[in-house]
Amino acid sequence: MENSKPRPQLLWNKLSGDPVRAFGSLSLLLLISLAIAPAKDHFSQWRHYQNSYLKMIRSRSDAVTLRRHFREGIQQIWNPELEVVDRCTTCHVGVNEAGLTDISLQPFCRHPVIPHNTEQFGCVLCHRGQGAATTVKEAHMSTVAWEQPLLPERYIESSCGQCHRPPLTGTPHLNEGRRLMARYGCVHCHTVKLPEGGLLKAEDDAPSLSHIADKTTREWIYAWLKDPQAYATSATMPNFKLNDEEAGDISAFLIRNSTPVAGDALTLPQKAVSDSTAGASLYGESFCATCHAVQNAAGNVVGGDVGPELTRIGNKVRPEWLAAWIKNPRVYDPPTEMPHYRFTDAQVAVLTGYLQAKSDSDFLANIHLEPATPDQINRGKLLVTEYGCTSCHEISGIRKPDNFAPELTRIGSKPSSQLIFAPGIEHTLPDYISGKLRQPRAFAAGLKMPQYNFTAAQIDAITTALLSLNERAQTLPAALTVPPTPASNYQPAGKAGQLMNDLACFSCHRINGRGSDMAPDLTWEGSAVQRKWLEDFLQNPNTLRPALIRRMPKFNLTPDEISTLSDYIMAVYQTPSFDRESMANSGYPAVAVEQGRQLFYSKYGCQACHIVDAKADKGYIGPTLTEVGSRLNAAWVYHWLKDPQALRPGTIEPNRNLTDEDARALTVFLISQKGSGRQETRK
């Protein structure tokens, strides 16, 4: 009978056959269930790590200190202002232990030195991940409920960019990424709203195509559209992967749509001269290579990147346009960064001939286009609208589109569930962004984003910059961010201002925060230099730094222009902190000069970087000082020696903290260096 009962019932009978037994087994069950929580706690991952940390530090000589710093249990950094709740330091116990330099085993490594402390900012703010989690997987990986996995180390500088808007010295990748975004004009198509209001600006200068027929031929436009990098390896225009028909249609439309510019119609004043020696020397003398690059025989692109590469310029431009451009670029493109050199007609002819010879006979050899039909022109117009050409280029008759491409204001915190991944790409946001930069059209059919040819390092840099555009950057309280330095729209006044625009001074020099940092900052130039020297220099710029390749070109200014510029510079660009005439520029006794010389050569070793005696000194870093007494004002030299960074922030001349006497003696020595070997002293 008993045997016929099913086994579960037997077991049931055994456990709860009578009340005592039932009570016993129930209490046992209760006890076990009560033990689950402490057991789970005891065997938790973080306790395991804390125990192994304690085991690790036991044998170290600084065990006592480390043990004293150690706090058991779950640790939490809480900063309500930043919305930070981080428990990372529960396992990463050694993060703030300066003594743990020799440990390379996670989670016990000390954090590398950074300017912030973890107590204040927490970890997730920079590293992402889930701060409140207490298991490795939940904290580091993306889970169903949490889409922010740990940020790979290569993009870590993006986190600095959430709060720091101006470039930081310690974040070269982020700075490079931001620079590339500005240079390649990402924001022409993709809007990026700034947290402080306004839009992110591009720094590229895509040319207007409204008068393109003056400048070049339909064949060249066709070849350029097909593959811009085939024409110039350093071209920033991306490849739209157009087929032959599309390129033919767009080129037809652009030529048809173009209107002539008055000044370009001028016929060549003189036939282009093909004198390669004279051309090369004029090209060199005018320091064209400061802004323009040319590919050399070895295939390296050598020269500046301010203006376009000129390797095959002869294939591109019409000779009459080139001549007119060299004569005065402002006729064709008024805001151009190219200075208006005052070349003579003969010089224009030589330079035109020299540049025309820079061509590749194969480049346009195989392009034969039929004359454009009205149908083609209409299709071209449609294509121009469809590809958003006017986002970057001005084309008369077609408006710049709004919101042409997806906005990138919060791209750095976009949930990966909202992204469509191309096959073979890991499903994380950084991989999505870098994949998109690498091959934009691999993600779906019919995408319009063109193909760029970035290097792997450039893609990493741009991805870093894009990841810094995120939700937190937008919502951070203003008090916690470092705002960008406001862009200066300084404009010099009057006739001198017009002249400075014409000569494009701001393409190289910075004045009152506006301009480039290629050449010296001229904000206080009027305090620094003597008028006579300034006039001579504008007439015939002789370099002060023999080692530099980039130099001030000769603009062939008229005496009137020189005097207008000198008047303005001497009157306006003066520092309010001292009077330039407060110290005499000559007439110091020989004893004082000698004392300065001793200090210069012996105590301060200035000859390491500067040349005073052209025969004996060799220093190549600072400007040559052989004629400094005819160039600078004594008061400027004195204040410069006392604190160079105060007069020109960021200059590398070290502040030697000179006493007033030493600074004065050095000034007296320097100001008596009047050039051509003569030293002016009072007997």
Place this chain on the structure above:
Amino acid sequence: MRYLRISAGFLAVGLVFSGCARTPLSNTASKATKSISALVEVSGGKQAGAAGNTLPQPVVVQANDDQGNPVPGALVSIRGPRDTMFDPPSGPTDSSGQFTTNLSLGGMAGRYQLIVSTHDEAGKPIELKIEEIALGYEEILGREMSEKYCARCHNQESTPERLSNYDNLAVKPHAFNEGDALNPISDADLTAIIEHGGPALNKSPLMPPYDYTLSKAEIHALISYIRMISDPPYRAPGTFYAKQ
């Protein structure tokens, strides 16, 4: 039209097959003819790059036979500490016997030992050790300082735009990776030289003081950069722990 498509399809399939077949064939052929006796580093060792980032130059190694001639088609693989990544991690040497790989270092700053390995005909493993340096935040800041203020004298190979001043100096400055000269100088002494100039330690007066130009943090960063790129490696003095 359809026939054309089908034949094109066959052609494509045929091309794929022949393409697949080519690589292993050449592999076995070259292995049979030559035996590797050594792996040699061609370029890409001892680079300093930001932690977690791809190094600027790829690592190139060459497989040589006992005569010193390159061996093409030998399978070479490279490995390193946990989070180093290689692209590709292994592959055959090319026609000039070289294997090229791009690598990105792990997130922790420090020195990374990489091991390139292959084996000879008899299956004996041949290894080559290569060292790379990952720079953390502080070292990168130090490198920026060094580039701006120091490199023109301390680096013999400054770029043409900033011609090196090294040759012009009577007392030659030490390159920052000259471990033999710089490792014996303590952190305090290095700080003193940077802050107060060469004469602080009876060195060349041509080295100017930077205490009023650079901040303490910047000088500290500069020193940690110098220590990190030093060759032979710098070992911090002070506490050494007995291994149990």
